[in-house]
Amino acid sequence: MDGSIAQPRPLLALGLRLATAAVLATMSMLVKLAGERGVSLPELVFWRQAVTLVCVVALLAAWGQLSSVRTTRLPAHGRRAAYGLTGMFFVYGAVMLLPLAEATAISFTAPFFAVVLSFLLFKEKVGAYRWGAVAFGFAGVLVLTQPGFGLAGGTSIDPIGAVVGLVAAFLVALISFQVQDLNTTEAPWSIVFWFVLFTTPVAALPMPFVYEPHEPEVWGIILAMALCGALAQILLTSSLRFGSAGVILLMDYTALLWATWYGFTVFDRAPPASLWIGAPLIIGAGVLIFVRERALKRRSAQG
Template identity: 65%
Template sequence: MDGSIASPRPFLALGIRLVTAFALATMGMLVKLGGERGVHLFEMIFWRQAITLVLIGGGLLLLGKLATVRTTRLGAHSRRAALGLVGMMFTYGTVLLLPLAEATTINFTTPFFAVFLAVILFGEKVGFYRWAAVAVGFCGVIVLVQPGSSAGVNILGVVVGLIASAMVALISFQIQDLNKTESPWAIIFWFTLLSTPVIALALPFVFTAHTAETWAILVAMSVCGAMAQILLTTSLRFGSAAVILLMDYTSLLWATWYGYAVFDRAAPASLWLGAPLIIGAGVLIAWRERQLARARMQPVAEPEPPARA
């Protein structure tokens, strides 16, 4: 999959993704705060996209670089916008339905879906290591969910979270493809420009009056989301999704801390049993992807000429 990277710089990609994990965890915390204050899911997504569009578009206009987002791939941007909007609905929905730490852990199943998509979309042959990792990872999900237990996690939230992870995996492949010809700014600009009018159609049905504090939460959420989107798209420009996704696991530390400090909820024991299985499986997949990428890059040795008599 490394062939889809526009300009490989793995250490820079890892560093960017580390900051991305913090921004995403903070955004998730603010989404949950907004939900507890009665802000509708669709309204949060609208403000998230609209404010990002203003920030990105205004910044490019002030810098005189608005022309740099000109594209010949409007169809690809439209497909990315459609899937991205649906993905946001499921991602935000997961945060609203589950505690932060559990929602974050479910999101770590993205590499498993990346394996499935590599088989379905690209016909890639997947061996024992990656299939075993997928099996172990989903065992971790079962441990986390605790089916049949009164203390189990909300099943609807888990299903929504798994769909969100599948969408993120698919969108990551889309972004890597767009990165071949488009700048990160162009990818984000077209995503917000194409998706904002669509989600705005729901605004008259879900909008409610808000206090100044709630507006501050919505603005902060949107800024964190814009930063995360810029950083995420940039990271995929410099590194393989299979490798840099490792940094996403640090968001569990922030989500656990936010859950305790902001929502007064400590992580359950099932999280500490299930999360290592899910994270370990993701690490194994990333390691195997890296090994395969290195093998593909090694030149094929030419046969030695026969010795002369």
């Protein structure tokens, strides 16, 4: 392993991204399960980061690649870590407040926020297609959350949870721009290393106030959650080494299948009719944004 770009292997990249979606959905299920067993949000975030740090350092040491994390951009890594840790609290918070499938569907709004941020921060020209997709996607959010209406055979979900989920998606979009910038000079493993190195000590600060003893079964859930987080980070990084981000990101939508299945089998919650209406609107809008941006990039490359 090194910091260079790996030879493109599209099928391997797609497979890795499918595995990433499954592992992340499993991690979300375990986060929710741990929360229902009384584990606090700050404690879950700490163990997630601490275990990932150990795994990343161990892998880099085993491969003799610890030197690859050298950087001259510590302030940029620090900003990414600050936003990333904040985003993790909102992502986990949404999972704990909302049913799994609904939390996962709302997380798919990140591309919509990316379009808005590209317009506000980078003055990028956004045409009618992408603005229409953003409006289309947020209409799906309204159908899914049904704020105060209970339409489409479902019931409205926790409005606080919905807001937390939307803030989480916004932060994911914002972080994607930071990571994109870091990728211009940093190796993928360096970005992961500095993220967990900066955030683990910060996440440890509330531990003396929130930590409580747990039963062995609960410790098993916490450890499995943290290992899933570490594995997902590794799979995510590997998928981006072998394939185009624009293509493999579409595989993330398969997480909804896993979340729906876990919601039914683990938490005994059948998905409401609103999910089957709202989620396709959100996913369809995301695909439309992807197709449009890909077409614009091709046109730019040709002209």
